[in-house]
Amino acid sequence: MRRSVFALLFVTTLCAANLFAADRETTIKRVGADIKYLASDELEGRGVETNGIHKAADFILSEYKKYGLKPGMPDGTWKQTFKVNLGQSRISSETKLGFTDADGKRKAIDRKAFEPIQRGKNGAASGELVFIGYGITAEEENFDEYADIDVEGKILVLIRREPLQGQDGEAFDGKKVTSHSYIDTKLGLAKKRKAAGIIFVNDPFNASSPDKDELTQPAGFGANESGVPFVHVRQAIVDSLLQQSPLTVEVGDEKKQLKSLKEVTDHIDATLRPVSQPMKGLTADITTRFETQSVDAHNLIGVIEGEGDLADETIVIGGHYDHLGFGGVGSRARNRTGEIHPGADDNATGTAAVLEIIRRVKAGPAPKRRLVFICFSGEERGLLGSKHYVQNPVFPLDKTIAMLNYDMIGTLRDNNIDVNGVGTAKEFRGIVDAAGEKSPLKLKIVEHPYAGSDHLPFFQSRIPVMFCFTGTTPRYHTPDDKFEAVNVPGVVTVIDFTEQLLRGIDALEEAPEFQQVGRNTTRRPRVPYVGFVPNLNADNDEPGIPVQSVRKGGPAEQGGLKELDVILKVNDKAVANQPDLIAAIRKMKAGQEVKLTVKRQDKEEVLTIKLGNPR
Secondary structure (H helix, E strand, C coil), X not given: CCHHHHHHHHHHHHHHHHHHCCCHHHHHHHHHHHHHHXXXXXXXXXXXXXXXXXXXXXXXXXXXXXXCCEECCCCCCCEEEEEEXXXXXXXXXXXXXXXXCCCCCEEECCHHHEEECCCCCCEEEEEEEEECCCXXXXXXXXXXXXXXXXXXXXXXXXXXXXXXXXXXXXXXXXXXXXXXXXXHHHHHHHHHCCCCXXXXXXXXXXXXXXXXXXXXXXXXXCCCCCCCCEEEECHHHHHHHHHHCCEEEEECCEEEEECCHHHHHHHHHHHCCCCCEEEEEEEEEEEECEEEEEEEEEXXXXXXXXXXXXXXXXXXXXXXXXXXXXXXXXXXXXXXXXXXXXXHHHHHHHHHHHHXXXXXXXXXXXXXXXXXXXXXXXXXXXXXXXXXXXHCCCCCHHHEEEEEEECCCCCCECCEXXXXXXXXXXXXXXXXHHHHHXXXXXXEEECCCCCCCCCHHHHHCCCCXXXXXXXXXXXXXXXXXXXXXXXXXXXXXHHHHHHHHHHHHHHCCCXXXXXXXXXXXXXXXXXXXXXXXXXXCCXXXXXXEEXXXXXXXXXXXXXXXXXXXXXXXXXXXXXXXXXXXXXXXXXXXXXCEEEEEEEECCEEEEEEEECECCC
16 A cells, blocks of 8 residues: 555544644643653562552553553453562472483483473473474475474474574575574474473584583573473484484485484475474483472553454554562662662653553544553563463454554654564555654664564564664663653654554554564674673663673683673774674684773773684
8 A cells, every 4th residue: 555545544543533642741741740650769660579560550550441441351350460480590409301212221311411491391291202303384485394293292302493594595584583493483383282391402503513502591581481391402412312213214215314413404404394203212201390489470451442344353552561670680780789770761651652542542533453452561571471461362363463562762862763573564664654754753664673572472473563662771771760861752752653653553454464574684703702792772872882791601701891891992993883893803813812991880991801712
């Protein structure tokens, strides 16, 4: 549909709604009051473990009720409850992994050779082994590793990521990463097929030698259980299983045995055909036990029903209302644990936007489709609330046509805003262009959705998503993220724009067509290993590269680099971002020393780092 047609649709659907927002000063005061209360000390930073988050929930639900929303849960209530694990979990001594051969001889696996994964299940499983390859079902590639094989009650040997990595070509988007690689996708398929447990192993492309075969930490994929006991093993374990029970495949008119993980992945890459089959004579037993403290968290769900022929379709409008409480987990100000982290921008602004959109929808024409408003909890703990909703949807996901997410819209500068996820539906670009014509905002169109917020589980479920974002500042995840620093008029400007996005989606005659989009990234350059993670969300106005975390035992840690340092120079050459750093060291070799000038608090220091082997 052409841009002019979209513009006409907006004119007819927005007139009444805009009456509610006509007095801009009144709107700014109303939205500002919401943000100010949600970020007040009374709400204790809205940590999932605080009393303050319950006060926030009461406030949000009072607004749902005030504007006539229906309770979203099937039993007529508002809250969808799930568990959030607090702090580090202790791995119980009951945790174990063993394999039994055809003669009944059991071999216990040393704990150094595997890690139990919390994303699986706190429990035990045993059964016959089935090699399931990458555990992928991809209709678009005519590639289904679950076809013609019964895995119910079986333990699956499952390879990380997907075929054809590092290769140019059309299958699996060549070098790009597709959703088939996502751990949630793999776990969802295994659970759907009623597998008893999962033995997970790194793919040989990304872990091409034993020193690169690193095991995921227990909470590395999050702590929200999928319902399937899950362990990550070293490649040598799977190679030993394949030696005992090779996979048999057809090559031309002959049969061939695959006796190593590398042989298996090379065969799949060459043929793009599954090799899934039972590992004859082998069984496994898994026990994963974690001892954790947990609290109940709640997604707050309210509904405005649509009118007309499309009323059974759903659009989700969401934003998370939790934050970091008194610091600790997730805080960038580790030396200020115990202080309230107000979370004014993250995400009192997004929560206030959800409430304001409710008011405008109720004041305007009835939507054509059902609008489901969800204020998510547990986002700061790993998108737990949105993941829980997608795994336990109140309304069918196959009838959920779009998700619009609000998170951190309070730092509008020079009217610049990122509009993420525009490529996830064919129709979205026209809707964004039409909304942009009516807005003073300067739009940066991003085809792929940003990964770090509550729209991601919907995108992974093949639901089109959009997410507007005004960027981070040095206040992000610190006690300084206060109401006084929020650009409230800018928040209202973003709400005005996104209201038009929502109305444009609802005005479509047919559901938007989902498109799988990649990150447009290629294989990482082979550069010497430094051993730190940059904060890629840092404010662009700040010079240097902020350090988000330092890899344990790596060159950076050994050279004295610390979290929250900011790297200013590499061998006296100023660096502004990660590409600058890569360019500065890519011609160097492992073992060479490099001098990093860093800003630590208010002082500059020079560190000497001995570079490691590329990874």
